[in-house]
Amino acid sequence: MKFDELKEKDKKFIAGTYNRFSAEIFEGQGATLRSSDGREYIDFGSGIAVNSFGVNDEEWKNAVIEQLNRVQHACNLYYTRPQAELAEMLCKKTGAKKVFFSNSGAEANECAIKAARKYSFDRYGEGRFRIVTLKNSFHGRTLATLAATGQPAMHRCFKPMLEGFSYADPTFDGVRRQCGEGTCAVMLELIQGESGVNPLDAEEVKKIESFCKKRDILLIIDEVQTGNGRTGKLYAYEHYKISPDIVTTAKGLAGGLPLGATMFFDKTENAFSAGDHGSTFGGNPVVCAGALSILKRLDEKLLLEVQGKGAYMTTHLSRIKNVVRVTGMGLMLGLEITKNARDIAEKCLERGLIVLTAKDKLRLLPPLTIGKGEIDAGLKILNEVLSE
Numbered sequence: 001m002k003f004d005e006l007k008e009k010d011k012k013f014i015a016g017t018y019n020r021f022s023a024e025i026f027e028g029q030g031a032t033l034r035s036s037d038g039r040e041y042i043d044f045g046s047g048i049a050v051n052s053f054g055v056n057d058e059e060w061k062n063a064v065i066e067q068l069n070r071v072q073h074a075c076n077l078y079y080t081r082p083q084a085e086l087a088e089m090l091c092k093k094t095g096a097k098k099v100f101f102s103n104s105g106a107e108a109n110e111c112a113i114k115a116a117r118k119y120s121f122d123r124y125g126e127g128r129f130r131i132v133t134l135k136n137s138f139h140g141r142t143l144a145t146l147a148a149t150g151q152p153a154m155h156r157c158f159k160p161m162l163e164g165f166s167y168a169d170p171t172f173d174g175v176r177r178q179c180g181e182g183t184c185a186v187m188l189e190l191i192q193g194e195s196g197v198n199p200l201d202a203e204e205v206k207k208i209e210s211f212c213k214k215r216d217i218l219l220i221i222d223e224v225q226t227g228n229g230r231t232g233k234l235y236a237y238e239h240y241k242i243s244p245d246i247v248t249t250a251k252g253l254a255g256g257l258p259l260g261a262t263m264f265f266d267k268t269e270n271a272f273s274a275g276d277h278g279s280t281f282g283g284n285p286v287v288c289a290g291a292l293s294i295l296k297r298l299d300e301k302l303l304l305e306v307q308g309k310g311a312y313m314t315t316h317l318s319r320i321k322n323v324v325r326v327t328g329m330g331l332m333l334g335l336e337i338t339k340n341a342r343d344i345a346e347k348c349l350e351r352g353l354i355v356l357t358a359k360d361k362l363r364l365l366p367p368l369t370i371g372k373g374e375i376d377a378g379l380k381i382l383n384e385v386l387s388e
C-alpha cells in the first residue's frame, strides 16, 4: 500500500478527529523512526511523551513478550504478579500508599476526581464536591476531564458540562479566589503541556499547597505528561518540593502501551472501597510488565542524563534565530517562536524531524534515551527550518 492509498483509506474510514501530519510511522529503532517507503525521521515527539525509551528497546520488548507468552489478560477479579509488583515499585519510589490502574490519562484523572469526591463525601457529607483547576489546563477528553479542562472553547459543543469545576488564574491568589466551602480538591498540571509547556511558579505552588492542607482540600497533581522521568525527576512534583494527596500519570509509564495510574498518598489511601471504581483492562499484566521494565530503569543516573540532555538542548535551542524563549524542564521543552508553529512542524517533518506543537509553540518530547547524535541531527534541522 502506497502512502497516498493509506491516507485515502484513513480519511475514508477513520473518524475525522485528528489533523494528522503527513507521515507514516512504520518501524524504528531508538529515536529514529521510518515509514514503509524508507523515509527516516528523528523523533522529538515520542508519540506525545509515550515511547519513553524510544522504539524497539530490547529489554522492554523482552519483558512484554515474556508476559505475552504466559497470559495476556486476567481482568481485575483475579491476582496478577506484574500489577502488584508495579504498584509496589511506584509506591516505593514515590511514597504513595496505594495505586489504581486504568488505561489512559483521562481515566487516571477521572479516577482522581471520583476519589476526591468520595473522600470529601465520607468526611463532610453531600455538597462538598467542587474542584478548582487552572485556566488553559488540559486534563483529558472524557466528559468529566473535559469539564476539568480550563478551556471554554473545548466545551462549547458538548454542553451541559459536568457540574462543579471552576478555573483559576495560575497563581495562589487565583486559586484561593476560586476555593469555597464546597471545594474538595485543587487539580494542577505543574507544567501545562498541551497549552504550551508553561511551568507554574514554585512559590505560588508552595502557597497553594499549604492553603489546601489547612482546609483539607485535596491537592491533585496531573502528571500524565510530566511524569515518569520526563522532566528529569521521576515526577515533576519533586522539583516543586510538595506533597500531593493524589498524583495521576499515564503517557510514558508503560513505554508505549496504554496504562494510567492514580496514586494515593497518606490521606487518600482509603478513599475507595470495593465497588467504588473499576476497570476491565486497567492494570493488564502485559502492560504492567512493560511498565515495570521502564520504571525499574528510571533511576538517579538516567534522570541526571535527562536533565543534562534537556540543558544541552535548551542552550542550543535558545541560540536559534526566531526562537524567543525556551520553557520547560528536562526533555519536556516548549519553544516560543516568531513563526507559525504548525508550519514549522510540517517543514521539519519534510526534512526528517518530528516535532510537536502546543497552542502557538513548538513542543519537544524526545525519548528519554535519545542519543547525542540524534539530538544534534534534530537540532540542525530545527536550526535550518527556523532560520529561513
Ligand SMILES: *Cc1c(COP(=O)(O)O)cnc(C)c1O
Residues within 6 Å of the ligand: 103, 104, 105, 106, 107, 109, 138, 139, 140, 141, 189, 193, 194, 222, 223, 224, 225, 250, 251
Ligand atoms: C495527555 C494528557 C491527558 C490525557 O491523557 P489521555 O491518555 O490522552 O487520555 C491528561 N492530562 C495531561 C496533562 C495530558 O498531557
